[in-house]
Amino acid sequence: MIRFNLNKIKLIFLLLLSEISLAAPFDAEKRILDTNGNIIPHALVKLEGQKAMLVDELGKIPQGNKTEKVTVFAMGFESLQLSWEEWVSREEIILQEKSGNLQEVVVSATRTERSVEQLPMPVTVLSSKQVQETGGIRLSEILREQTGLQITSNHGSGLQMQGMDSDYILILLDGEPLIGRTAGTFDLDRISVSNIDRIEILRGPSSAIYGSEAMGGVINIITKSYQNQSNLNLGLRHRSFNSWNPYLEMGLGNRKWNTQLFLDHFQTDGFDLRPEVVGQTQNPYRASTAQLKVSGELSEKFKVSLFGRAYQEVSDGILETGSAAGAQLLDLGNQRRDINFNPTLRFKPNADWTITLRGMSSWFGTRSETNFRSNGEAFDFQEFNQFFHRTELQTDFMANSKNLITLGLGQVIETVEATRYDALNRFDAGYFFLQHLWDPTPKTNIVTGLRADFHSQFGNRLSPKISGQYQISEKLSWQASIGAGFKAPDFRQLLLNFNNAAAGYYVFGANLAADGIARLQEQGLIAQVLINPETIGQLNAETSRAINTGFRWKPTSKTQIHVNAYRNAINNLIETAPIAQLVTGQNAFSYFNIRSVITQGVEMDVQVKLLENLSLSAGYAFLDARDLDVIDRIDNGEIFKRNAQNQTRRVTRADYGGLFNRSRHSGNFKVNYRENYSGVDLAFRAIYRGRFGFGDINGNLILDDDREYAPAWVSYNLTASKTFEKGLFLEVGGTNLLNTATPAQPNNPGRVLFIGMKIPILKLINR
Amino acid sequence: MNTIQKLIFASFIAAFLISCDNAEELAPLTPLEVTLVEDLAAPNDEIDRNTGEVIQARSFQYFSLELNELVEENEDWDIAFKGTTIRVNNSKNVTAAVVNGVFEEITEVPASATFNTDSANSFAIPTGSGNGWYNYNSATFTVTPIPGRVILVKTAADNYVKIEILSYYRGNPPVEQIDPRTTPSGYYTFQYVLQSNGTSKF
Numbered sequence: 022m023i024r025f026n027l028n029k030i031k032l033i034f035l036l037l038l039s040e041i042s043l044a045a046p047f048d049a050e051k052r053i054l055d056t057n058g059n060i061i062p063h064a065l066v067k068l069e070g071q072k073a074m075l076v077d078e079l080g081k082i083p084q085g086n087k088t089e090k091v092t093v094f095a096m097g098f099e100s101l102q103l104s105w106e107e108w109v110s111r112e113e114i115i116l117q118e119k120s121g122n123l124q125e126v127v128v129s130a131t132r133t134e135r136s137v138e139q140l141p142m143p144v145t146v147l148s149s150k151q152v153q154e155t156g157g158i159r160l161s162e163i164l165r166e167q168t169g170l171q172i173t174s175n176h177g178s179g180l181q182m183q184g185m186d187s188d189y190i191l192i193l194l195d196g197e198p199l200i201g202r203t204a205g206t207f208d209l210d211r212i213s214v215s216n217i218d219r220i221e222i223l224r225g226p227s228s229a230i231y232g233s234e235a236m237g238g239v240i241n242i243i244t245k246s247y248q249n250q251s252n253l254n255l256g257l258r259h260r261s262f263n264s265w266n267p268y269l270e271m272g273l274g275n276r277k278w279n280t281q282l283f284l285d286h287f288q289t290d291g292f293d294l295r296p297e298v299v300g301q302t303q304n305p306y307r308a309s310t311a312q313l314k315v316s317g318e319l320s321e322k323f324k325v326s327l328f329g330r331a332y333q334e335v336s337d338g339i340l341e342t343g344s345a346a347g348a349q350l351l352d353l354g355n356q357r358r359d360i361n362f363n364p365t366l367r368f369k370p371n372a373d374w375t376i377t378l379r380g381m382s383s384w385f386g387t388r389s390e391t392n393f394r395s396n397g398e399a400f401d402f403q404e405f406n407q408f409f410h411r412t413e414l415q416t417d418f419m420a421n422s423k424n425l426i427t428l429g430l431g432q433v434i435e436t437v438e439a440t441r442y443d444a445l446n447r448f449d450a451g452y453f454f455l456q457h458l459w460d461p462t463p464k465t466n467i468v469t470g471l472r473a474d475f476h477s478q479f480g481n482r483l484s485p486k487i488s489g490q491y492q493i494s495e496k497l498s499w500q501a502s503i504g505a506g507f508k509a510p511d512f513r514q515l516l517l518n519f520n521n522a523a524a525g526y527y528v529f530g531a532n533l534a535a536d537g538i539a540r541l542q543e544q545g546l547i548a549q550v551l552i553n554p555e556t557i558g559q560l561n562a563e564t565s566r567a568i569n570t571g572f573r574w575k576p577t578s579k580t581q582i583h584v585n586a587y588r589n590a591i592n593n594l595i596e597t598a599p600i601a602q603l604v605t606g607q608n609a610f611s612y613f614n615i616r617s618v619i620t621q622g623v624e625m626d627v628q629v630k631l632l633e634n635l636s637l638s639a640g641y642a643f644l645d646a647r648d649l650d651v652i653d654r655i656d657n658g659e660i661f662k663r664n665a666q667n668q669t670r671r672v673t674r675a676d677y678g679g680l681f682n683r684s685r686h687s688g689n690f691k692v693n694y695r696e697n698y699s700g701v702d703l704a705f706r707a708i709y710r711g712r713f714g715f716g717d718i719n720g721n722l723i724l725d726d727d728r729e730y731a732p733a734w735v736s737y738n739l740t741a742s743k744t745f746e747k748g749l750f751l752e753v754g755g756t757n758l759l760n761t762a763t764p765a766q767p768n769n770p771g772r773v774l775f776i777g778m779k780i781p782i783l784k785l786i787n788r
Numbered sequence: 789m790n791t792i793q794k795l796i797f798a799s800f801i802a803a804f805l806i807s808c809d810n811a812e813e814l815a816p817l818t819p820l821e822v823t824l825v826e827d828l829a830a831p832n833d834e835i836d837r838n839t840g841e842v843i844q845a846r847s848f849q850y851f852s853l854e855l856n857e858l859v860e861e862n863e864d865w866d867i868a869f870k871g872t873t874i875r876v877n878n879s880k881n882v883t884a885a886v887v888n889g890v891f892e893e894i895t896e897v898p899a900s901a902t903f904n905t906d907s908a909n910s911f912a913i914p915t916g917s918g919n920g921w922y923n924y925n926s927a928t929f930t931v932t933p934i935p936g937r938v939i940l941v942k943t944a945a946d947n948y949v950k951i952e953i954l955s956y957y958r959g960n961p962p963v964e965q966i967d968p969r970t971t972p973s974g975y976y977t978f979q980y981v982l983q984s985n986g987t988s989k990f
Contacts, residue, residue: 298969526916548909599916604909608916659888661936665962667954669890669935717925718963720932722918728964 168640177208226506832871
């Protein structure tokens with residue numbers, strides 16, 4: 022593994038690695054353990070004045086010669102210094118885990134590996150342990166328990182971060198973007214979490230390295246890799262609504278090559294929040310994932326890796342439609358599939374240079390068929406196929422111990438073919454980005470980035486970002502970053518060609534609007550053109566400017582506090598607006614850069630390790646998200662509301678509740694307890710979501726009425742798990758134990774109980 | 789069938805404002821009546837949702853503001869309703885304008901109001917969500933009158949009327965109780981004030 026750690030400790034680690042001696046005989050007695058009594062593989066023992074010795078994956082410690090002092094290191098643990106006498110006399114050397122996750126390595130923030138504490142931007146890392154203790158099966162179930170993140174329901178389970186919708190959040194899998202959005206939403210339920218090693222949550226715009234979509238933030242999902250060991254794990258989980266999740270993980274590894282295979286299947290009967298209406302809230306579905314990762318060393322300087330993933334999802338359900346002949350039943354059949362193939366070649370000619378060539382190809386498709394139950398005739402048929410290819414060359418140059426410069430160059434081809442779009446459409450894009458990691462003093466880290474995007478559809482875009490961190494003391498550091506983000510207009514906004522026959526209106530993507538209007542004019546359907554045709558089709562990227570600032574504070578060795586405050590000013594948001602009035606009285610619509618929105622807030626997390634086996638954490642997020650044009654109209658006295666007595670009055674600023682679907686207050690409280698006698702781990706979480714606007718009721722289309730809010734609610738979640746000696750894992754638990762469910766939250770089924778197990782077959786056989 | 793009930797309110801506020809503002813002019817001595825029309829049934833054509841074809845055409849409901857009742861198409865109607873569309877009687881030169889404001893506070897036809905009649909290509913009261921009198925909420929599939937939209941009409945008898953549409957659903961239910969699948973739609977409840985003396989003051 023190649024690291025670019027400018028941090029002093031990590032440098033020591035590297036220096037130590039470079040002079041490791043492997044020849045020494047083993048010390049059979051001694052073991053280096055964590056506080057749970059498990060062997061820490063790959064620890065390092067440094068005898069003063071001698072070469073560092075590497076402990077192998079079985080925990081065997083090479084013997085060394087007598088010296089004054091012995092220091093024991095391991096990633097993620099506090100280092101321990103012992104005198105020679107202590108070293109010799111102890112059979113068990115126990116290292117304390119570093120509290121919190123400041124040591125976690127983060128890849129997505131700078132595209133080079135850095136630990137959280139070195140990063141001047143707000144980053145959270147969820148470990149596999151944190152993923153496991155939620156009992157979640159799909160990614161949405163993990164993220165909904167994190168401070169400041171909400172899962173919204175709009176064409177799937179979308180992520181809301183810093184008050185920004187799923188459209189503006191980039192989702193990466195092992196560092197490569199995932200494609201396939203429906204109405205802007207990336208459905209997090211497409212991602213199984215069984216093989217997740219960790220999740221990086223990067224808040225604030227990151228367009229300076231990732232370009233479009235990384236406007237609100239980035240989620241990077243990192244799947245497990247087994248270096249130098251072999252594994253075979255089988256798992257099975259069962260939960261409410263007749264849901265089943267069997268999975269298999271297989272890892273084969275030696276010193277040079279390793280391969281991971283992951284197979285996962287999930288099926289559920291779905292649930293229904295409104296039994297009085299025909300059709301379920303969530304239809305039954307079956308989803309299968311297969312993933313293969315192969316990586317290895319071609320030579321000392323060349324490394325190669327291949328990543329392949331395939332996903333298929335099938336769902337079915339029924340709907341009712343009203344027509345002249347009365348209500349009719351419709352059968353729905355939906356399919357979704359997703360294939361990724363990412364080869365990577367890495368060349369490291371010497372310690373200072375690394376050149377990485379990445380290819381990434383992705384195919385995403387949906388197919389939905391709706392037929393009349395009575396005669397099997399088609400009611401509706403929709404297909405959507407998207408292809409995305411990217412080739413990228415990244416060069417990292419470590420100029421000296423204080424400067425790391427990264428240059429990236431990339432080219433993108435994207436095509437889409439869909440029922441609602443004409444023909445096959447192709448976009449081409451190119452980009453480069455430049456990043457400078459600079460540690461001018463031991464207490465300061467500065468990251469500067471600039472990315473230029475060239476796009477065949479909407480022109481060029483520059484995205485700068487600068488972040489800085491200052492270590493005020495050993496315990497307190499301060500971070501600040503200013504950056505720009507953007508989101509390119511999507512296919513729908515450019516290419517849609519849609520006619521709602523029932524309501525009689527048309528929607529044209531910006532590219533087709535002029536032609537569409539001309540065609541309707543020829544047919545004599547247009548009464549009046551509302552917008553100068555010259556300006557039709559000029560769709561620009563949505564843009565944001567953001568500031569994030571906060572601190573990380575460790576008042577004691579067992580407590581840590583993270584705070585981040587942010588403000589995103591978002592402009593040119595794309596919305597539909599009428600372009601022409603039809604003779605029928607209906608309108609034809611197209612897309613325009615209309616709205617401006619502000620989202621701002623504060624997020625904080627406090628973690629306390631009260632006892633060796635008891636830790637608490639609490640999170641709170643305050644969010645204020647408003648539409649600036651609405652505020653202008655309120656100030657001009659142009660928005661009115663009507664009360665229950667049908668009296669009309671002007672809306673005031675105090676009435677305005679901001680954007681829909683945003684909770685002003687949200688938070689969580691978590692308790693982790695290990696019962697020492699039985700070895701059972703208990704994870705209790707209370708997740709609070711404050712009231713949020715769910716839809717307009719009083720007719721003015723803004724959030725300004727108490728009736729327009731969904732009530733606040735708390736989800737109480739509990740997981741009990743036990744890991745047996747040989748790694749056999751059992752879990753049982755439940756989420757939303759009070760069974761709170763409302764139609765305002767269609768992705769919340771109410772109480773879910775689950776039970777699961779994971780069997781490490783190879784470990785059980787081998788020992 | 790539709791029931792048209794007449795309820796009369798004394799419009800004290802309006803009278804008060806007028807009498808204050810226009811001390812020199814001749815102020816109306818008696819406050820103008822507010823007429824409430826409830827559940828005027830004007831369902832839309834029945835449309836096949838697949839094809840957009842009209843299965844069963846329905847006729848407009850023609851209303852005389854002067855008489856406060858439904859009349860025949862060949863009589864002196866002022867406005868006509870069908871679905872969310874409101875026509876004005878262009879053959880009798882009825883004109884209309886849509887303005888923003890609180891119904892009670894509109895004491896005079898504003899100079900800025902532009903009165904039009906219907907033509908082959910356009911409606912005096914524009915159709916479509918957000919254009920004229922209603923918003924269509926695509927999340928809840930509900931049609932709601934835009935609060936603060938007041939329709940001004942110059943009737944066939946050349947009198948000014950101000951109209952506020954209150955509901956599009958039968959029984960004028962509280963908006964949070966409307967279920968677009970079950971609550972019958974196309975039932976207008978509205979209030980209006982007719983100034984029968986030919987002036988533009990209410």
